[in-house]
Amino acid sequence: MEQKPMKLNIQLDEKESEGIYSNLALIVFSPSEMIFDFARVMPGVNKGKIFSRIVMTPQNAKSFLKSLEDNIKKYESQFGEIKVFGKPDDKNIGFHTIKPTKEGE
Numbered sequence: 527m528e529q530k531p532m533k534l535n536i537q538l539d540e541k542e543s544e545g546i547y548s549n550l551a552l553i554v555f556s557p558s559e560m561i562f563d564f565a566r567v568m569p570g571v572n573k574g575k576i577f578s579r580i581v582m583t584p585q586n587a588k589s590f591l592k593s594l595e596d597n598i599k600k601y602e603s604q605f606g607e608i609k610v611f612g613k614p615d616d617k618n619i620g621f622h623t624i625k626p627t628k629e630g631e
């Protein structure tokens with residue numbers, strides 16, 4: 527028996543349709559969830575603000591990663607390679623991954 531693709535009706539309210547600009551992502555995780563905090567920081571200012579937090583299961587986060595990789599490949603095939611500025615080891619710019627610490631550290 528062939529299963530028909532499910533149609534999904536997604537609602538996008540006006541506020542969410544405006545989007546949120548982020549130039550910094552912080553990622554923490556536990557065995558059961560991954561937390562993505564999207565923040566904005568200004569150059570030369572040592573303070574930023576988180577504007578959005580997304581919580582996902584590790585399985586959904588991995589599916590999101592695969593979808594993001596696929597869409598970046600499609601984008602680059604249409605518009606050219608995305609240039610990433612700064613040294614790869616420069617931890618003061620761009621998106622970051624934060625390693626969780628043990629309690630009491």
